[in-house]
Amino acid sequence: xxxxxxxxxxxxxxxxxxxxxxxxxxxxxxxxxxxxxxxxxxxxxxxxxxxxxxxxxxxxxxxxxxxxxxxxxxxxxxxxxxxxxxxxxxxxxxxxxxxxxxxxxxxxxxxxxxxxxxxxxxxxxxxxxxxxxxxxxxxxxxxxxxxxxxxxxxxxxxxxxxxxxxxxxxxxxx
Amino acid sequence: xxxxxxxxxxxxxxxxxxxxxxxxxxxxxxxxxxxxxxxxxxxxxxxxxxxxxxxxxxxxxxxxxxxxxxxxxxxxxxxxxxxxxxxxxxxxxxxxxxxxxxxxxxxxxxxxxxxxxxxxxxxxxxxxxxxxxxxxxxxxxxxxxxxxxxxxxxxxxxxxxxxxxxxxxxxxxxxxxxxxxxxxxxxxxxxxxxxxxxxxxxxxxxxxxxxxxxxxxxxxxxxxxxxxxxxxxxxxxxxxxxxxxxxxxxxxxxxxxxxxxxxx
Numbered sequence: 001x002x003x004x005x006x007x008x009x010x011x012x013x014x015x016x017x018x019x020x021x022x023x024x025x026x027x028x029x030x031x032x033x034x035x036x037x038x039x040x041x042x043x044x045x046x047x048x049x050x051x052x053x054x055x056x057x058x059x060x061x062x063x064x065x066x067x068x069x070x071x072x073x074x075x076x077x078x079x080x081x082x083x084x085x086x087x088x089x090x091x092x093x094x095x096x097x098x099x100x101x102x103x104x105x106x107x108x109x110x111x112x113x114x115x116x117x118x119x120x121x122x123x124x125x126x127x128x129x130x131x132x133x134x135x136x137x138x139x140x141x142x143x144x145x146x147x148x149x150x151x152x153x154x155x156x157x158x159x160x161x162x163x164x165x166x167x168x169x170x171x172x173x174x
Numbered sequence: 175x176x177x178x179x180x181x182x183x184x185x186x187x188x189x190x191x192x193x194x195x196x197x198x199x200x201x202x203x204x205x206x207x208x209x210x211x212x213x214x215x216x217x218x219x220x221x222x223x224x225x226x227x228x229x230x231x232x233x234x235x236x237x238x239x240x241x242x243x244x245x246x247x248x249x250x251x252x253x254x255x256x257x258x259x260x261x262x263x264x265x266x267x268x269x270x271x272x273x274x275x276x277x278x279x280x281x282x283x284x285x286x287x288x289x290x291x292x293x294x295x296x297x298x299x300x301x302x303x304x305x306x307x308x309x310x311x312x313x314x315x316x317x318x319x320x321x322x323x324x325x326x327x328x329x330x331x332x333x334x335x336x337x338x339x340x341x342x343x344x345x346x347x348x349x350x351x352x353x354x355x356x357x358x359x360x361x362x363x364x365x366x367x368x369x370x371x372x373x374x375x376x377x378x379x380x381x382x383x384x385x386x387x388x389x390x391x392x393x394x395x396x397x398x399x400x401x402x403x404x405x406x407x408x409x410x411x412x413x414x415x416x417x418x419x420x421x422x423x424x425x426x427x428x429x430x431x432x433x434x435x436x437x438x
Contacts, residue, residue, distance in 0.1 A: 030232065032429075033240045034286040041282065041353075048353060056240060060232035064225050073221045102360045112282055113317055113359030149218040150211055 008154055012144040014134045018082060019069035021131060026062030028109035033059075039111020042103040043092050061085070069138075072147025079138035086132045090125060097121040239431060240290065247293040250344035252300050255335050260328075260392075260399025262335040262343060265305025271437050272305045274420040276407050279327035279350050280314040280359060287417040287428060288351040294434055296344060303438040308347070309403035310396060313414055317359040320366075328396035330370040333386035334379045345377035 029036045037055035040046065046054060065085070068078045093105050097118075104114035105124045147153040253265045265272070277284040298304045310328035315321055327350055335343040349355055355373060357364035365373070371387040379387075386392060404414045411418060411425050419426040419433075426433050 030236065033236055034283055034290070037240070037286060038282040042358070044358065052240070056236045057233050060229045060236070063232065064229040067225045067228060068222070071221045071225070073218045073225070148214075148221050150214040152218075153214070 007141050008144060011138060011141045012146075014137050015069050015072065015075060015142075015144050015147070018079070018131065018134050018138065019066045022062045022066030022069065022082070025108050026059045026064075026066060029059035029106075030063065032109065035109065035111060036106070039104070039106025042101070042106070042112045043096055044099075044101065045092060045095065071149075072144060072152045073149035075138055075142035075144070075147065075149065075152035079135045079142060082135040083132055083139065086128050086135065090128050090132070093121060093124050093128070242289055242293060243291055243431070243434075244294040244297055247297050249292070249341070249348040250296040250299040251341045253305075253340065253344065255338065255340055255343045257332055257335045259402065260310075260332055260395045261403070262308045262310070262331065263305060264308065264344060265299045266302040267305075269302055269305035271303070271421065272307060273426070273437075274307045274309060274406075276309045276311055276403060276416050276418040276420075277351075278311045278314045278324050278416045279331075280318055280324045280357060280364075281416045282356070282359065284417045285351045285353060285356050288348065289353070291428070291434060292348055292351070298434060298438055299344070304434075309406070310400065311403050311407075311414070311416060312397060312400040313404060313416075314359065318357060319362055319364045322393070323357055323364040325393050325397050325400065326367060326390060327365070327370060328400065329390060329393035330367070330374060330387040332392040332395055332399075333383045334374050334377070336386070336392070337380050337383040339378060339380060339383075342374070342378040342380075342383070346374050346379060349373055349377050 029039075033055065036059060037052055040055040040058070041048075041051045062085075065078055065082055068074060069082075089105075089107065096103055096105075102113060102116050104110045104112060104116060106112070107124060107127075142152050143154045144152065145154050250264060254267065256263050263272075277287075295304070295306065299306065308331075310324075310331055312322075312324035312328055315324045318324065320326070331343065331346060331350065334346045350373070355365070367388050367390050371384040374387055375384050407414050407418060410420055410423050417428065419428055421437060426437070430436075
């Protein structure tokens, strides 16, 4: 625990974990644009002319956030953006439940009408809340080793000469 | 967060010297390496540009991929229309390719499919390159407010097709799948028979066809045809899902944007 403490490793885990979440959810939506549009429309929250542009853009917004986290660029602002986007999703799922809609959230593919009950909604909300917690941790502690961005990298592990000699992390990398 | 590289590595706290996780002892060393941090900024800038390019490129690609094919053509105008056992066949009798299209009028992805390819299919029908047998299923009935919307809509389409007017069935078929007309799955209301009749009238259906719809005269025919169609679909591809397009019993990959041109 000398030099690099556990928070840095937790941050690394959070960063890569949240990157995986965004990349996977974005990629699944991107490869099935028709289903994604159905999923967005099913929330019945957006006016019809906006549904298609949102369905087209959202997957790549998620992939962009995932790539930035993977590369470790601007981790804190990206984490803030993640919290905001997850908040939008939570509001959408919560409002669907409140309005008595029975839809699949389409979070990781799928979407549209489905036979879902309170437990399904609770599970979706709990999952998104867990992601929010991960993102909030990164807002508080964005710095990790092996990150590209200057504001996102820990200075430890980089000796004066420059090369990434990592004294503690080798065996614990995710 | 955009803090100077030289100090304050403790996550925004002006810690200078005693931060825990930041390893601030060595942070002091980096202060003597301005070139290092400038290079870091360049790398980060490059990464941001790369990610932006991926995102913008992806959105543009997706837009081109989801734009309606042959937009502006409208629905088929001059193709022959006939009905046999509740299956509506559109297109010339000697068309080189006859496709079997399985749809449910409540199915939202069928609406997407029609929006994307409907006008391309329409032109191919008019030009005699293909014929289409429409198998109008009703397996989504339970997700409609009336619990029988799919059957009634399919019955309405049979009423219109039986009437013989060439352009009315394609226009009504398009109208039923239009986003502004199609009821939502699980929604609190759908279209009544009278509303279906009015929609058919707008599409060019005759008075007698509208009366047929309003009375629900072909709903039972549609239900029987749906049962036959679901069995055929199950036998052909092992499941009942819509939209499904078969060419001679083989499923066509409609996620490939060029699926129709590769058949004609």
